[in-house]
Amino acid sequence: MKPESLMMTYGYNPEWSEGAIKTPIYQTSTFVFKTAEEGKRFFAMAYGKMERPLDEPMGLIYSRINNPNLQILEERLALYEGTDDAAVFESGMSGISTVMLSFLRPGDVLIFSNPTYGGTHHFIRHVLTDFGIEVYAFNSSVNVDEMRLELSEKGLLDRVRMIYIETPANPTNELIDIAPWAKFRDELKSKGNEIKLVVDNTYMGPLWQKPMELGADLVCYSATKFLNGHSDLIAGVVCGEKQSMIPVKTMRTFIGNMAGPHTSWLLTRSVETLKLRMDRQGANAQKIVEWLLQHPAISRVYYPGLASQGADQVEIFKRQCTHPGAMISFDVKGGEKSAFAVLNALKLIKLAVSLGSNESLAQHPYSMTHADVPDDVKESLNLTDAMIRLSVGIEDSEDIISDLKQALNSIS
Numbered sequence: 001m002k003p004e005s006l007m008m009t010y011g012y013n014p015e016w017s018e019g020a021i022k023t024p025i026y027q028t029s030t031f032v033f034k035t036a037e038e039g040k041r042f043f044a045m046a047y048g049k050m051e052r053p054l055d056e057p058m059g060l061i062y063s064r065i066n067n068p069n070l071q072i073l074e075e076r077l078a079l080y081e082g083t084d085d086a087a088v089f090e091s092g093m094s095g096i097s098t099v100m101l102s103f104l105r106p107g108d109v110l111i112f113s114n115p116t117y118g119g120t121h122h123f124i125r126h127v128l129t130d131f132g133i134e135v136y137a138f139n140s141s142v143n144v145d146e147m148r149l150e151l152s153e154k155g156l157l158d159r160v161r162m163i164y165i166e167t168p169a170n171p172t173n174e175l176i177d178i179a180p181w182a183k184f185r186d187e188l189k190s191k192g193n194e195i196k197l198v199v200d201n202t203y204m205g206p207l208w209q210k211p212m213e214l215g216a217d218l219v220c221y222s223a224t225k226f227l228n229g230h231s232d233l234i235a236g237v238v239c240g241e242k243q244s245m246i247p248v249k250t251m252r253t254f255i256g257n258m259a260g261p262h263t264s265w266l267l268t269r270s271v272e273t274l275k276l277r278m279d280r281q282g283a284n285a286q287k288i289v290e291w292l293l294q295h296p297a298i299s300r301v302y303y304p305g306l307a308s309q310g311a312d313q314v315e316i317f318k319r320q321c322t323h324p325g326a327m328i329s330f331d332v333k334g335g336e337k338s339a340f341a342v343l344n345a346l347k348l349i350k351l352a353v354s355l356g357s358n359e360s361l362a363q364h365p366y367s368m369t370h371a372d373v374p375d376d377v378k379e380s381l382n383l384t385d386a387m388i389r390l391s392v393g394i395e396d397s398e399d400i401i402s403d404l405k406q407a408l409n410s411i412s
């Protein structure tokens with residue numbers, strides 16, 4: 001069966017909870033063991049001192065280690081992603097940072113695609129470097145051969161331990177070709193180096209891009225976005241095969257940044273409607289892009305698959321994505337002044353950061369989500385002060401277009 005058919009029921013039996021059709025919230029910090037022997041056995045399995053029999057579920061111990069709301073949600077998310085396991089965190093950033101802290105040590109090299117979400121950029125540039133990790137950015141026009149040459153000239157090739165890709169990039173919708181970087185990972189691995197390819201798939205959700213099928217080791221999400229889609233929580237998800245997930249879950253246990261029962265319960269509710277919401281958001285976005293493309297006050301629209309993104313980008317889109325998504329960026333004529341006038345005039349669309357929710361949101365990446373990225377880097381990436389980023393919601397597409405129309409009138 002398809003994941004969307006199983007999202008309401010998978011991994012939960014109503015008999016466990018008085019017949020309740022929905023999983024109750026297990027708002028508890030700890031779990032009572034039947035006997036001391038049982039407690040010993042559960043800990044032995046949790047700490048890997050004993051192999052867990054395949055037919056035996058993980059015993060419940062303490063909500064930093066496991067909790068039914070967290071486990072049921074993780075099983076459903078792993079089903080969507082087609083992976084062995086998933087780990088849910090209290091934010092997208094805690095998932096991403098935990099993945100990096102799980103696999104990188106002082107002296108290691110991380111190479112990452114540029115631009116990334118501003119928080120990820122800050123963590124890589126300012127936190128990892130303080131821990132002695134060397135970081136190298138590449139943008140979508142840099143190919144693997146160029147990166148190999150640059151790293152080997154600097155004597156760093158053997159120290160690469162992680163390739164981190166965000167695609168489509170926030171906010172330029174620039175696509176990074178995952179498959180050649182997976183091949184590069186294999187090439188470096190064949191020399192005996194342990195190296196992970198990690199993909200932030202937040203913009204596409206598990207529906208429209210499948211990084212694991214293209215060779216990723218781990219897929220990260222800000223679950224605050226499409227996965228939750230209701231703008232009422234902050235959460236993160238990391239998915240992957242068992243071998244890559246064990247260090248991540250172990251690190252999470254000791255950092256203690258797992259999602260709590262209430263966040264997990266809300267997110268479990270949300271993934272039930274993930275496909276419905278994303279289908280609608282994606283269809284709305286395609287209609288809005290068509291409308292924006294002919295508007296005289298707009299100088300450029302950034303949306304995957306558009307010819308204006310460049311021929312290489314169109315090719316990557318065809319190979320890598322099944323839909324162009326529900327995130328649109330566009331430049332208005334007249335720079336920041338015009339962009340602000342449009343944002344201030346919006347009525348239905350809310351002026352707020354974040355994305356992927358059921359209501360449409362717009363913001364100014366140059367001065368908001370990407371304020372921390374140096375101006376020269378932003379400009380080199382086409383991230384201009386004229387750009388507005390629009391996250392398309394589930395409203396009626398005509399109403400969203402009317403709102404954009406009246407707001408753009410304020411500058412036309």
Ligand SMILES: Cc1ncc(COP(=O)(O)O)c(C=O)c1O
Nearest residue numbers: 091092093117170202222224235
């Ligand atoms: C692409 C992307 N990745 C990661 C994050 C971080 O997620 P969170 O805000 O849930 O920590 C964001 C947040 O906007 C994002 O847009």
